[in-house]
Amino acid sequence: MSDLHRLRVGTGVDVHGFVEGGRLVLAGVDVPHTHGLEGHSDADLVAHAVTDALLGGAGLADIGTYFPASAVEDGADSMELLAQIVAKITELGCEIINVDCVIAMQSPKLAPYRDAMRANLAEVLGIDVDRATVRATTTDYLGYIGRGEGAAATATALILRGA
Numbered sequence: 285m286s287d288l289h290r291l292r293v294g295t296g297v298d299v300h301g302f303v304e305g306g307r308l309v310l311a312g313v314d315v316p317h318t319h320g321l322e323g324h325s326d327a328d329l330v331a332h333a334v335t336d337a338l339l340g341g342a343g344l345a346d347i348g349t350y351f352p353a354s355a356v357e358d359g360a361d362s363m364e365l366l367a368q369i370v371a372k373i374t375e376l377g378c379e380i381i382n383v384d385c386v387i388a389m390q391s392p393k394l395a396p397y398r399d400a401m402r403a404n405l406a407e408v409l410g411i412d413v414d415r416a417t418v419r420a421t422t423t424d425y426l427g428y429i430g431r432g433e434g435a436a437a438t439a440t441a442l443i444l445r446g447a
Contacts, residue, residue, distance in 0.1 A: 287444060291381070292343065294441045296336025298329040301434040310387065310394070311401035311418060312363040312408075317392045321435060324353045324360070330385050330401065330418065331362035333439035334409075335369050337383065341443030342373040367408050374410075377446020382415040389435040394420040 306320025311330040321327035335347045350372075351365055370380070383405060387394060394401075398418050405416040423430040 290445045292341045292443045292445050294337040294340025294342065294443060296333040296338075296340065296347075296439040296441075297436065298332035298336070299434060299436040300327045300329050301428075302432060308392075309362070310397065311385075312361075312404040313397050313400045315392060315394065315397050319432075324356045324358060325351075325362050325365065326359055328362035329435060329437040330387060330405070330439070331366045333437040334383055334385055334405065334441065335362075335366045337439040337441035338366075338369055338373055338380065338443065341441045342376060342378045342445065344373070363404060363408055370409055373443070379444040380409050380411050380415075381442040381444055382411070382417070383409060383439060383441045384417040385419070385437055385439040387418065387420045387435065387437045388423060388429050389420065390422050390425065390430050390432050394418075 300321035300323050302319040303322040304319055308315045308317040308320045309326045309328045321329060332347060339346060401418040402413050402416045406413040409416060428434050
């Protein structure tokens, strides 16, 4: 089988609602904000979306299969959970080619934190930083994201699966 036939794309999506106070953590970066994201872990929606994208690319089940909400400690570090999945797919002979993540959030502005997010992802994924992309968008005040009620992330991963 040629390498081309071993390439696989995975997609991950995560959504969390905002709660007053708490931490806003994105790709392991604490982003100053009046609200944090609600979740069983640290609610790092970038890490969650990237985890699901990697699992999909590797042909595995979703993040909830490996980390059910009932088993995840409150405040658990989602980047550590991501690292566990990276180890799992690496053991299966998968190589991460690149990851791209888009965060949909009305505020705060994320540009000042983008490089740190990319660096954190690249380190956990074991890839060069130029292969880990983080981008942000707003919804122009439409829907739950536009009203500041929550945020979402979508990630895509390109994986070279083992023979």
